[in-house]
Amino acid sequence: MTGSATGLTTGLSDVRRRIDAAARAAGRDPSEITLVAVSKVQPAGRIEAVLAAGHRVFGENRVPEAAARWPALRERYGDVVLHLVGPLQTNKARQAAGLFDVIETVDRSRLARKLAEVFAATGRALPCYIQVNTGAEPQKAGVLPEAADAFIAECRDVHGLPLAGLMCLPPLGDAPAPHFALLRDIAERNGLAGLSMGMSGDFETAIGVGATIVRVGSALFGARDYG
Numbered sequence: 001m002t003g004s005a006t007g008l009t010t011g012l013s014d015v016r017r018r019i020d021a022a023a024r025a026a027g028r029d030p031s032e033i034t035l036v037a038v039s040k041v042q043p044a045g046r047i048e049a050v051l052a053a054g055h056r057v058f059g060e061n062r063v064p065e066a067a068a069r070w071p072a073l074r075e076r077y078g079d080v081v082l083h084l085v086g087p088l089q090t091n092k093a094r095q096a097a098g099l100f101d102v103i104e105t106v107d108r109s110r111l112a113r114k115l116a117e118v119f120a121a122t123g124r125a126l127p128c129y130i131q132v133n134t135g136a137e138p139q140k141a142g143v144l145p146e147a148a149d150a151f152i153a154e155c156r157d158v159h160g161l162p163l164a165g166l167m168c169l170p171p172l173g174d175a176p177a178p179h180f181a182l183l184r185d186i187a188e189r190n191g192l193a194g195l196s197m198g199m200s201g202d203f204e205t206a207i208g209v210g211a212t213i214v215r216v217g218s219a220l221f222g223a224r225d226y227g
């Protein structure tokens with residue numbers, strides 16, 4: 001843990017060091033990997049500590065929570081880049097398009113169509129990732145692996161979304177590497193460069209498989225307190 005200007009400690013320099021080491025071990029350039037600091041549920045002081053330490057790329061999983069805190073933080077730290085990493089309801093697509101810079105969770109036709117409409121109306125098209133439910137878990141968002149090629153083509157050719165890549169969230173308790181490899185294979189055969197995969201427990205594994213974005217929460221901020 002490293003001190004910061006706010007007096008709170010963060011895991012930022014430790015996580016960065018681990019990202020660099022994992023990239024080098026995989027023969028990759030660490031600058032190819034974006035660290036998204038997932039700040040959901042974290043108290044303001046911890047987020048400010050990570051901002052004060054110089055980090056600017058954050059992720060939130062709920063639109064209302066992002067709306068409550070990030071507009072004010074953006075005013076103070078102008079170069080923030082905010083990723084939506086949680087499910088997006090179609091009726092919140094317009095609000096999300098105004099709050100976020102990257103949407104990582106496009107997973108169905110209705111949402112893709114709605115985002116395309118919103119981007120056209122606002123003239124601001126956000127880079128989008130398609131979430132793939134690599135474990136085919138019924139309770140989890142994401143397009144099924146066998147439906148991914150067709151959905152990617154639809155997002156590109158029918159809706160004209162600016163697709164940057166794919167995102168996944170492997171099942172808890174599964175070895176993550178096969179899920180990361182599945183995501184990488186789908187991306188490769190569809191000509192997509194971006195791979196958002198890996199969290200606090202497995203980001204080094206994800207980097208070994210080719211992650212370009214790792215989404216790290218608790219290892220950076222400390223454990224989330226849902227109480």
Ligand SMILES: *Cc1c(COP(=O)(O)O)cnc(C)c1O
Nearest residue numbers: 038061085199200215216217218
């Ligand atoms: C919460 C969350 C993360 C970060 O999880 P940690 O295990 O705390 O690193 C990453 N991705 C998504 C989609 C999340 O909801």
